Amino acid sequence: MPPLIRLLDIHKEHPLGQRKVHALRGVSLEIREGEFVAVMGPSGSGKSTLMNLLGLMDRPSSGRYLLAGQDVQQLDHDRRATLRGREIGFIFQAFNLLGRSTAVENVELALTYAGHPRKERRRRAAEALQRVGLGDRQDHWPGQLSGGEQQRVAIARVLATGPRLILADEPTGSLDSVTGREIMGFLRDLNAAGRTILLVTHDPAVARQARRIVSMRDGQVVGDDIQAEPPAPEATPAAGPGGHSVAVPA
Ligand SMILES: Nc1ncnc2c1ncn2[C@@H]1O[C@H](COP(=O)(O)OP(=O)(O)OP(=O)(O)O)[C@@H](O)[C@H]1O
Numbered sequence: 750m751p752p753l754i755r756l757l758d759i760h761k762e763h764p765l766g767q768r769k770v771h772a773l774r775g776v777s778l779e780i781r782e783g784e785f786v787a788v789m790g791p792s793g794s795g796k797s798t799l800m801n802l803l804g805l806m807d808r809p810s811s812g813r814y815l816l817a818g819q820d821v822q823q824l825d826h827d828r829r830a831t832l833r834g835r836e837i838g839f840i841f842q843a844f845n846l847l848g849r850s851t852a853v854e855n856v857e858l859a860l861t862y863a864g865h866p867r868k869e870r871r872r873r874a875a876e877a878l879q880r881v882g883l884g885d886r887q888d889h890w891p892g893q894l895s896g897g898e899q900q901r902v903a904i905a906r907v908l909a910t911g912p913r914l915i916l917a918d919e920p921t922g923s924l925d926s927v928t929g930r931e932i933m934g935f936l937r938d939l940n941a942a943g944r945t946i947l948l949v950t951h952d953p954a955v956a957r958q959a960r961r962i963v964s965m966r967d968g969q970v971v972g973d974d975i976q977a978e979p980p981a982p983e984a985t986p987a988a989g990p991g992g993h994s995v996a997v998p999a
């Protein structure tokens with residue numbers, strides 16, 4: 750089986766007025782299905798740029814990106830959008846929920862690409878919200894939810910759609926430490942169920958929970974380490990409110 754992700758000498762230049770910002774300078778990386786990888790590095794080192802390319806939200810200036818062996822550069826806009834909707838889940842620091850849609854609608858929208866009838870989408874979305882402990886918050890607007898609750902809606906989206914690849918860009922960056930651990934518990938459960946996770950973090954305690962740490966600096970990968978110790982769950986019971994953890998269908 751080919752690696753889930755294969756990047757070959759990726760460069761990315763962001764246009765900035767008359768100038769260009771060379772955000773990625775020759776990144777080559779392989780990630781196998783089922784890995785849990787933390788990406789670390791100083792501000793501006795290219796971590797989010799990399800995540801956006803991996804998530805098919807942006808295209809590299811040069812280099813190749815093979816996703817499950819498929820050269821995604823060759824795909825047109827619609828096929829990239831479908832692939833993104835089916836295979837990739839996103840969790841961001843700023844939650845990125847649609848402000849004019851309720852919690853359950855936010856989850857439901859993510860199911861559009863799976864092709865279920867509307868009623869089935871609603872049922873699955875409601876079930877995913879139950880699993881993250883938000884069964885009684887379905888009809889709340891994002892503005893009526895706490896940061897931790899909004900992030901759990903984002904997790905519910907991932908649970909409902911079951912993407913192979915989960916890209917999390919500082920998912921605990923805006924949360925207090927207890928809520929952050931809860932979110933990490935969900936991510937660990939998802940990884941235990943076979944999902945591949947790439948997690949950008951500035952927090953060494955968060956990074957320690959990954960099996961592999963990729964370090965970036967000035968748009969390049971400058972370190973790639975497998976941690977000897979298996980990731981130790983932290984003292985606090987991981988997972989959802991009330992201490993229950995989510996069962997993730999494989
Ligand atoms: N849309 C853009 N237009 C122009 N320059 C950009 C754009 N996005 C990022 N950059 C520049 O590219 C470089 C890498 O940015 P990126 O957001 O990938 O860094 P990062 O590692 O995620 O940083 P942080 O830890 O602060 O989130 C920075 O110099 C940034 O200013």
Ligand SMILES: [Mg+2]
Nearest residue numbers: 796797798918
């Ligand atoms: Mg960033």
